[in-house]
Amino acid sequence: MTPALEMTRMTKLYSGGRGVRNVSLSLMPGDVCGLLGPSGSGKTTIMKVAAGLIRADDGEVRIFGADILRNYEAAYEKVGCLIEAPALYGHLSALKNLRLAALTRMPRAEVDDECMRVLRLVHLERYSTDRTSRFSLGMRQRLGVALAMLSGPELLMLDEPANGLDIEGMVEIREIIRELAEKYRRAVLVSSHLASELEKTCTRVVVLHDGEILADVSMEEALSGGASLEDFYLEHVRRHSSAHTPLIPGQDGRGEGAQ
Amino acid sequence: MKRFNAALRGELIKLAARKKYIIFLLIEVLICAFSMLVQALLSRFSDGFIRTGTFGLTFGLLGFFIRFFIPLIVFMAMCDLFSSEAHDGSLRASLLRPVSRFKLYLAKCTAVFITATLYLAALFAVTVTLELFTGGSLRTAWTGLWSYALDVLPLAVLVLMAALVCQLVPGPTLSMLVSIVVYMGLVIVGTFFSQLGGILFTSYSSWHNLWIGAPLPFMALLPKIALLVGYSTVMLMGGYLLFDRKDF
Numbered sequence: 050m051t052p053a054l055e056m057t058r059m060t061k062l063y064s065g066g067r068g069v070r071n072v073s074l075s076l077m078p079g080d081v082c083g084l085l086g087p088s089g090s091g092k093t094t095i096m097k098v099a100a101g102l103i104r105a106d107d108g109e110v111r112i113f114g115a116d117i118l119r120n121y122e123a124a125y126e127k128v129g130c131l132i133e134a135p136a137l138y139g140h141l142s143a144l145k146n147l148r149l150a151a152l153t154r155m156p157r158a159e160v161d162d163e164c165m166r167v168l169r170l171v172h173l174e175r176y177s178t179d180r181t182s183r184f185s186l187g188m189r190q191r192l193g194v195a196l197a198m199l200s201g202p203e204l205l206m207l208d209e210p211a212n213g214l215d216i217e218g219m220v221e222i223r224e225i226i227r228e229l230a231e232k233y234r235r236a237v238l239v240s241s242h243l244a245s246e247l248e249k250t251c252t253r254v255v256v257l258h259d260g261e262i263l264a265d266v267s268m269e270e271a272l273s274g275g276a277s278l279e280d281f282y283l284e285h286v287r288r289h290s291s292a293h294t295p296l297i298p299g300q301d302g303r304g305e306g307a308q
Numbered sequence: 309m310k311r312f313n314a315a316l317r318g319e320l321i322k323l324a325a326r327k328k329y330i331i332f333l334l335i336e337v338l339i340c341a342f343s344m345l346v347q348a349l350l351s352r353f354s355d356g357f358i359r360t361g362t363f364g365l366t367f368g369l370l371g372f373f374i375r376f377f378i379p380l381i382v383f384m385a386m387c388d389l390f391s392s393e394a395h396d397g398s399l400r401a402s403l404l405r406p407v408s409r410f411k412l413y414l415a416k417c418t419a420v421f422i423t424a425t426l427y428l429a430a431l432f433a434v435t436v437t438l439e440l441f442t443g444g445s446l447r448t449a450w451t452g453l454w455s456y457a458l459d460v461l462p463l464a465v466l467v468l469m470a471a472l473v474c475q476l477v478p479g480p481t482l483s484m485l486v487s488i489v490v491y492m493g494l495v496i497v498g499t500f501f502s503q504l505g506g507i508l509f510t511s512y513s514s515w516h517n518l519w520i521g522a523p524l525p526f527m528a529l530l531p532k533i534a535l536l537v538g539y540s541t542v543m544l545m546g547g548y549l550l551f552d553r554k555d556f
Binding site: 097100101102103104121122123124125126128130132133134136137138139140141145146148149150152153154196 | 311314315317318321322325326396397398399400401403404405406407408409553555556
């Protein structure tokens with residue numbers, strides 16, 4: 050079976066040395082893979098390279114077997130993305146934003162039906178004619194998810210999809226992701242800094258720290274022994290960064306407080 | 309081609325949704341009507357002594373609009389589609405579609421070119437209508453149409469220059485400012501240094517003046533067209549290469 054996403058030894062470094070190094074990742078249809086790491090660990094960089102928004106310095110990225118540099122259009126035909134904040138045209142309505150995105154993906158006759166379908170999915174059908182500049186953060190995020198869901202993508206990439214969402218919204222997104230993977234065998238790559246969110250959503254977890262992959266295991270394996278995903282994450286990160294920074298200058302905090 | 313057409317339609321929808329382009333079109337119509345009124349009043353109060361020839365308005369206003377008004381529309385539209393979108397992050401919406409960056413770049417340039425051509429077409433329609441009401445003939449309107457059609461080619465180079473500036477300069481306000489400064493600089497250099505005038509594309513912005521009243525000398529036209537095509541190619545490829553290498 051062709052992997053939905055295949056990243057081989059991908060490196061992308063920004064000035065100052067930040068970025069990701071030697072990242073290899075493979076995502077099969079039906080996988081829900083979570084990228085877990087703190088801010089600046091490289092989650093968004095991996096997402097952006099996979100989405101074609103930034104170019105890797107080294108390595109290869111293939112989507113359903115198509116190299117994203119050589120065969121861009123074929124690679125992204127079945128991909129839906131929400132990277133960082135939703136990319137919306139503020140002077141256009143929600144429906145027009147969706148129509149613009151749908152135009153390049155399907156015949157014109159199907160555009161309106163498909164746009165209304167995804168709007169219903171995220172419960173924004175009542176606001177379809179409202180300008181997106183008037184939307185709240187949560188509504189923008191829902192519309193971002195709707196944009197990513199247009200035309201039933203076979204690979205969905207969601208960068209911090211729970212940002213700005215209320216509890217109900219977070220649960221709905223989680224259910225959509227699960228249903229897509231279990232019922233329709235879609236591959237989903239989702240990033241978050243919230244371990245609890247990924248624990249409830251993903252079947253696999255990739256732990257990132259300082260631009261490197263520390264662990265890439267199934268969720269079952271990560272949670273084996275009764276530990277939570279947070280414990281699993283902390284265990285790997287602490288093992289990686291052994292150096293201890295004292296909270297107070299000149300005091301390492303061991304024993305001094307007892308005096 | 310299907311994807312390019314869809315991308316182009318998208319860019320045109322985005323421009324059409326901005327009310328300022330309708331307002332600028334109304335301003336264009338008002339300038340034409342005002343010029344006509346001034347012309348009629350001058351003629352009347354000077355007992356016909358001060359008078360422009362038949363279709364003076366059609367040709368007279370073309371020079372002003374093609375050199376000043378339409379370039380401003382081009383710079384504004386280009387800044388909206390590139391710099392503003394990059395600034396507010398909405399450019400990512402276009403980049404996340406299954407359309408290659410080259411097609412997207414070309415679609416944005418084509419959308420601005422079509423918008424500029426529509427302004428030119430509106431100018432022609434309004435001036436010819438006004439002139440026909442005041443005694444102009446359809447035959448002269450035909451000559452006018454050729455003049456307007458000729459000015460479309462230098463407009464394409466201007467569009468590509470504005471797109472290139474948007475790739476080089478960050479921010480919508482600075483892009484707009486730099487586009488205007490570069491354009492005005494080229495116009496001034498072309499005006500004051502006649503030796504350079506022949507090789508600057510801005511010198512051809514109202515080249516219809518060269519052909520008024522004479523049959524089109526196609527052989528003389530060819531090297532100038534080749535020069536404009538050369539400018540277009542360099543600016544298109546330069547702008548695209550910068551756009552393609554950008555991180556969003």
